[in-house]
Amino acid sequence: MKSVDFNSGKIPNWCPGCGNFAIWNAIKGAIAELDINGKDIVNISGIGCSGKMLNYLRTYGFHTLHGRTMPVATGVKLTNHKLTVIVNGGDGDGYGMGMGHFIHAIRRNLNITYLIHNNHVYGLTTGQASPTTDKGLKSKSTPHGVIDEPLNGLFVSLSAGATFIARGYSGDLEHLKSIIKAGIMHNGFSHIEILQPCVTFGKHYGYEYYDERVYRIADDYDPGNFEEALKLIREKDKIALGIIYKVDRPTQEEQLPQIKNKTLIDQGIVKRDISAMLKSFA
Amino acid sequence: MKSVDFNSGKIPNWCPGCGNFAIWNAIKGAIAELDINGKDIVNISGIGCSGKMLNYLRTYGFHTLHGRTMPVATGVKLTNHKLTVIVNGGDGDGYGMGMGHFIHAIRRNLNITYLIHNNHVYGLTTGQASPTTDKGLKSKSTPHGVIDEPLNGLFVSLSAGATFIARGYSGDLEHLKSIIKAGIMHNGFSHIEILQPCVTFGKHYGYEYYDERVYRIADDYDPGNFEEALKLIREKDKIALGIIYKVDRPTQEEQLPQIKNKTLIDQGIVKRDISAMLKSFA
Amino acid sequence: MLKIKIGGPAGLGIMSTGLMLSKLFKRLGYTVHGYPEYPSLIRGGYNNYLIIADTNEVYAPYKKYDILVALTDVAITNEKIDEGMILLADIESTKDKTNLKGKVLDLPFKKILSKLEVNEIAKNSIALGALIKLFNLDFDCLDEMLKENYSNEKLYKINHQAAIEGYNTIQERINFSVSKKDTERIVLSGNEAISLGAITAGVNFFATYPMTPASSILHFLAEHEKSFNIITKHTEDEISAINMAIGASYAGARSMVATSGGGFSLMVEGLGLAAIAETPIVIVESQRPGPATGMPTWTEQGDLKFVLNASQDEFVRVVLTPGDVEELFYFTFEAFNLAEKYHIPVFILSDKFLSESHFTTKPFKTDHLQIDRGLIFGGDPEKPMEFFPRYKEVEKGVGMRTIPGTPGGLYKAPGNEHDEYGFVTDNAENRVIQQKRRFKKINYITNDIPHPKLYGKIDAEITVVCWGSVKMQMMEILKITDRINFIHFPAIYPLDWSKVKTMLENRNLIIVENNMTAQLKSVIAENTGLIIEKTILKYDGRPFFADELYEKITGEAL
Amino acid sequence: MLKIKIGGPAGLGIMSTGLMLSKLFKRLGYTVHGYPEYPSLIRGGYNNYLIIADTNEVYAPYKKYDILVALTDVAITNEKIDEGMILLADIESTKDKTNLKGKVLDLPFKKILSKLEVNEIAKNSIALGALIKLFNLDFDCLDEMLKENYSNEKLYKINHQAAIEGYNTIQERINFSVSKKDTERIVLSGNEAISLGAITAGVNFFATYPMTPASSILHFLAEHEKSFNIITKHTEDEISAINMAIGASYAGARSMVATSGGGFSLMVEGLGLAAIAETPIVIVESQRPGPATGMPTWTEQGDLKFVLNASQDEFVRVVLTPGDVEELFYFTFEAFNLAEKYHIPVFILSDKFLSESHFTTKPFKTDHLQIDRGLIFGGDPEKPMEFFPRYKEVEKGVGMRTIPGTPGGLYKAPGNEHDEYGFVTDNAENRVIQQKRRFKKINYITNDIPHPKLYGKIDAEITVVCWGSVKMQMMEILKITDRINFIHFPAIYPLDWSKVKTMLENRNLIIVENNMTAQLKSVIAENTGLIIEKTILKYDGRPFFADELYEKITGEAL
Numbered sequence A, B: 001m002k003s004v005d006f007n008s009g010k011i012p013n014w015c016p017g018c019g020n021f022a023i024w025n026a027i028k029g030a031i032a033e034l035d036i037n038g039k040d041i042v043n044i045s046g047i048g049c050s051g052k053m054l055n056y057l058r059t060y061g062f063h064t065l066h067g068r069t070m071p072v073a074t075g076v077k078l079t080n081h082k083l084t085v086i087v088n089g090g091d092g093d094g095y096g097m098g099m100g101h102f103i104h105a106i107r108r109n110l111n112i113t114y115l116i117h118n119n120h121v122y123g124l125t126t127g128q129a130s131p132t133t134d135k136g137l138k139s140k141s142t143p144h145g146v147i148d149e150p151l152n153g154l155f156v157s158l159s160a161g162a163t164f165i166a167r168g169y170s171g172d173l174e175h176l177k178s179i180i181k182a183g184i185m186h187n188g189f190s191h192i193e194i195l196q197p198c199v200t201f202g203k204h205y206g207y208e209y210y211d212e213r214v215y216r217i218a219d220d221y222d223p224g225n226f227e228e229a230l231k232l233i234r235e236k237d238k239i240a241l242g243i244i245y246k247v248d249r250p251t252q253e254e255q256l257p258q259i260k261n262k263t264l265i266d267q268g269i270v271k272r273d274i275s276a277m278l279k280s281f282a
Numbered sequence C, D: 001m002l003k004i005k006i007g008g009p010a011g012l013g014i015m016s017t018g019l020m021l022s023k024l025f026k027r028l029g030y031t032v033h034g035y036p037e038y039p040s041l042i043r044g045g046y047n048n049y050l051i052i053a054d055t056n057e058v059y060a061p062y063k064k065y066d067i068l069v070a071l072t073d074v075a076i077t078n079e080k081i082d083e084g085m086i087l088l089a090d091i092e093s094t095k096d097k098t099n100l101k102g103k104v105l106d107l108p109f110k111k112i113l114s115k116l117e118v119n120e121i122a123k124n125s126i127a128l129g130a131l132i133k134l135f136n137l138d139f140d141c142l143d144e145m146l147k148e149n150y151s152n153e154k155l156y157k158i159n160h161q162a163a164i165e166g167y168n169t170i171q172e173r174i175n176f177s178v179s180k181k182d183t184e185r186i187v188l189s190g191n192e193a194i195s196l197g198a199i200t201a202g203v204n205f206f207a208t209y210p211m212t213p214a215s216s217i218l219h220f221l222a223e224h225e226k227s228f229n230i231i232t233k234h235t236e237d238e239i240s241a242i243n244m245a246i247g248a249s250y251a252g253a254r255s256m257v258a259t260s261g262g263g264f265s266l267m268v269e270g271l272g273l274a275a276i277a278e279t280p281i282v283i284v285e286s287q288r289p290g291p292a293t294g295m296p297t298w299t300e301q302g303d304l305k306f307v308l309n310a311s312q313d314e315f316v317r318v319v320l321t322p323g324d325v326e327e328l329f330y331f332t333f334e335a336f337n338l339a340e341k342y343h344i345p346v347f348i349l350s351d352k353f354l355s356e357s358h359f360t361t362k363p364f365k366t367d368h369l370q371i372d373r374g375l376i377f378g379g380d381p382e383k384p385m386e387f388f389p390r391y392k393e394v395e396k397g398v399g400m401r402t403i404p405g406t407p408g409g410l411y412k413a414p415g416n417e418h419d420e421y422g423f424v425t426d427n428a429e430n431r432v433i434q435q436k437r438r439f440k441k442i443n444y445i446t447n448d449i450p451h452p453k454l455y456g457k458i459d460a461e462i463t464v465v466c467w468g469s470v471k472m473q474m475m476e477i478l479k480i481t482d483r484i485n486f487i488h489f490p491a492i493y494p495l496d497w498s499k500v501k502t503m504l505e506n507r508n509l510i511i512v513e514n515n516m517t518a519q520l521k522s523v524i525a526e527n528t529g530l531i532i533e534k535t536i537l538k539y540d541g542r543p544f545f546a547d548e549l550y551e552k553i554t555g556e557a558l
Ligand SMILES: Cc1ncc(C[n+]2csc(CCOP(=O)(O)OP(=O)(O)O)c2C)c(N)n1
Pocket: A047, A048, A049, A050, A051, A065, A066, A089, A090, A091, A092, A093, A094, A117, A119, A121, A122, A123, A124, A125, A130, D209, D210, D211, D212, D238, D262, D263, D266, D293
């Protein structure tokens, strides 16, 4: 399949120059190269500019509530674990509203790929500070500067036990595509944070900002090394791009005898016979 | 003031032998030794056996909703930062339902002391698995064994930037009391996880279990050392008790010019004059 | 009719003893009802279990009862004991002997325990043994019960011994005739009926967060998850639970959530998502008193209007309000069909009294039950990546569902207003088309859900109007008098209100509800203009007691 | 009356231009109303701002308007232009010239921009200049406005130049007489009125999570947090927002939250906590179409019954439904008093139309306003650690609040049912006492909140019944006819319904609501038995337009 085959036909209404375009192209490229049929992909979105993603992809999709992608994705995956489940959401959506779900989704380790569009701002609601906005920065909700400590999403997911942690950048499309591919192929929960410039409200974190700081992780880097991963995650001035951490742990779907042989979907819905069970109530 | 002065007069209805009794005594001891008047303390509780704590203390108290201690405590502290705010909640309450709030409370770094009673189980609702229950363990909600990865609460709070992280144990009352004292005295958010045996439903994690594994952190340990802290937090077989991590960072209340000179409460509520402001609408 | 209460501190196992005794009477041919009371704590406090047993049908608890078995003092101080009663208590261990009223039969628990060298829990079996003797019943029948209950041989032995001791203690007899042995009928709680209904209906995804009085549905389904291939999830919170269930349903599962009002509060946002995405979902809401945490282990019917109006803006939902275990079972089964036929959220509104009390019933017949999954697109393998107009009406306002994985069935399930393919649009005309289509379903649903029903003599002097579990007390009252009949609402929305109005008109009506503001009264007035003036309301956390309610009705209205 | 619309793609700054134009007309002595429309996206899409200006009062938007300023093609294709209209557009840049209808005045945006070498944003000032000329107005007045708006000198210069170019382009004149200069009255949005009301009332804690159409309250209060010592918090979610506000209120702050229906869904649980802990709280809920995410930037009155019934079990709340900016301001002020006098949650129910549109009003008079914090315990320094019966009735069902830190005022604020000191109890009698006490407040609140009011000729042929923002359209209609009058509900709960009934009886009533199911109609029926048969409902995300509504009413009922 080709990348363009995954265009839904709707034209993205992101601002010209928005980092979401690159993510869109990276996703299409990744699933095209992996040759997954759109009917077997479910794109799940939160609410935000980031969440609009699913409208532009020729796949199944669920545009959920703000912050609630993780539970919906979990329900989908447990019901039919043959589906490729890809989630798109913002930093507000995932690290703010959705933080609790995020941590518990990591604990479950379902084979889901979660792309967090980190633009350090609430885009769709026109520019409030997000959990990743740096201290001191002014925004519509913090006209006198942010005073909360910014959140290091990758560190939090490492601490919660994520089995795949990566960082991509809208300004490096090919690399981003390869990361998304790796995330989809990883058998477990993949947390991919994407540095996504918001050209309208997140101007502090523009392409120039990132271009000065990002670098691709060296090819010989061992993502299985926890200490090294921690080092990359806690870097201050430079920003590493690539697969930072990756370990193998059984997925939740593999541990459920209920769906060992067949997905729930393939089992179908049948009227069950409870007559034997009723005896215990006699 | 003496410890008994903080008895509310209500007799705790925890099961005989429950680890919450020691926590109760430790709290009373700590505030007595710090000589804080009960009128200047607000005890905030979640819902659970743990949450009943506030009923047994002669202080102000707010028995909030399940999982919602952090926002309520934040509102109280920001309104009157002269108050000593102590929070009690369970592992289900704080690491399950309340996880999102917990992380964001840490980012705010208010001077609040948060005691998480970790009994690895939902006590009050009669024995379901909690986020800290180990894999494989059977419970009412997981009769065939837990399959989610257990949560390391201290690691998560370290990753979110907590400025005070400690672990206490109901089986070591004096030590627990000293930790709680240190937590209250710490100028910032203190996360104190307490190993609290639930003798009725959490039997796997009983006193014997802990007695075999716990040890007090050596006196010369430097809680300012992040790497050392991480090591203790990630220990597998032994369980360190004491102040694991402690750094100083300005609290949120110190960074708000609105309450620089006076608490909101001391400022009182006055009708404000908006006439000057109205001109900008002309 | 026999009314026996066993009381004692929490943690002693009174609830399971109560159930054993209920089953025992049932097996002896009686009809039983068991009503448990307990506070929100694990040990101590005061628990009790009231058993009503009769050769006739029984449905509801009574305030006045005949026999109290006091496992400790706490029962004696917490209960109003009057002279007509029989009190089984450990006289020696009773601190304040002036409390020992009525006909006191000594049950020397303490002595027996120390003689057998067993712990307190064995008091239950002592009490059971004593009661068996008192009623002159066959010890074997109890023994069988004990065997079933204590699969652990050692535990069984202890309890067997204890029961014998209890049996041997009692000399008195109560005249009591055993009818025929009954191994046919079943004794079960409301939550068990719901769980069985869901299992029969093929539920395969259940997500929840524990909350009294709904938690036992989780425990039951989790227990049987492997035998029936059900995925049960205790999620991080109720928000997650409903969204997970919605995701599962979207992917093709039959999914359900169960909670109480507080947990449902957290599901309100997700409810709206299910509504606009038209993802079928079954929601069990078992009510308890609020506001907020309220009185966690007690009962109330306070959430009707909440459930009817929850979530922003307007959409169609079904609110079923079953009144007994049969209705709980069959309605739960049907709830899945309704949800999938109409692509809507369907509520089963229960309450603590109904969810956790025990009732006798015939084993549920399921032969006639049929699973109806509604319209599901079969797929078009020729054009696998084609979008499908999933939100275009096919019939009755309902579109054709397509399940992810289906070739040619691509669509977007949206929380936003959307076009026929699920793509977001703000277009005014489209909005009206979609809202009208979604609401059109109402006209058909009304024929698919149970209508209010009159019980008792058609022209009784007074007609009680009630919903949900109050049916149980009213059934009990029908046994006493034919001057009262009642109209029960087994569902509240959507109804054919003109039919309801006709049914209610020209009657001497009185509303009976287990809440403070008479919510059904409001709903009736809202939809018919008919304001029922007389009300009997109770909101102290207790269900109506049959005797108490009978008195109130006759006082108010006869 | 002048009706001008400016339309173009999102991101061009049409909203601020609209406001500038509104203010301009206002300063020239006109009364203005500005109604903005925009989709939920940041750039592109179609935005527009409609200005109604007249020497008389104006209140509401009209469907038909006179002048369209098309910043780009998108306005021309999105609007219905008829021959009677004037169209200001860049003829050369218009792709499909057949769309150029009405009297077309060329505004060569493209040429001017390239001449001035400035970017697209300057189109706004070109348009403003053109309009000033068209109406034969003084350029200085616009120039002053530009100066105020662009504090950056360079930006001002650009826009000044652009305005001059626009001014010079237009040759046509519209007959238009300037009344007197007005620097007195103000033009503001509903959300600004709410914010100002809250500031006046001394709000010092505001927690929220951004959500259209409530977000601008956050922006406004945050902007002024330092001048007024307000703590404003954008929390991690709405659950946190309401619980934080409850904590603040408990500790003695005057606290408020603001959200839309979706965010309020997440506050439902906290609402119950505020209710049972009797923590005062003011909740602004600005409605938008749902269900779920619905149509984020559009309007609807779909949340009335949701807000009335939200959260498990039953409790007293106040639901204010202001209909104009004055009411928004004064009711918000009063909301804090009501919350603190009665220890209850108080709602300000607004909607996108009211919250985000602009209205002209006299500057709010505040001399007569008084802060009433209700009963607050002064403390007993002798016994600092004594518990205090905070939940014991002092008067009107209300107890005495004590603020943490107060000596001798210790108590527990509980989510559970509790005794007078706030300690948890399941006791049945206590439950009844506490519920009755909490509900007793209703009897007093009804006298403290505004009653429905009749506007227009008392005996008009038809009486429209409405609530909230529909007042604006009805005020507009009163200007056209005296055959119609209307009864507006500025508050819905709690009301003295017998008085309401008397008011409604014997009139030719018609309900007008911006929703699908006529929720006020339901509420009236529920409380009075009176069913208003005729309804005019709109639920396409748009407010009623005055002309459209007038036609509908006359069509339906006259
Ligand atoms: C419960 C709820 N609260 C608030 C909103 C409004 N809302 C929509 S998107 C958004 C924030 C978007 O920020 P982010 O998640 O970072 O996404 P971005 O637009 O930056 O991609 C908010 C607050 C909502 N839809 N639902």
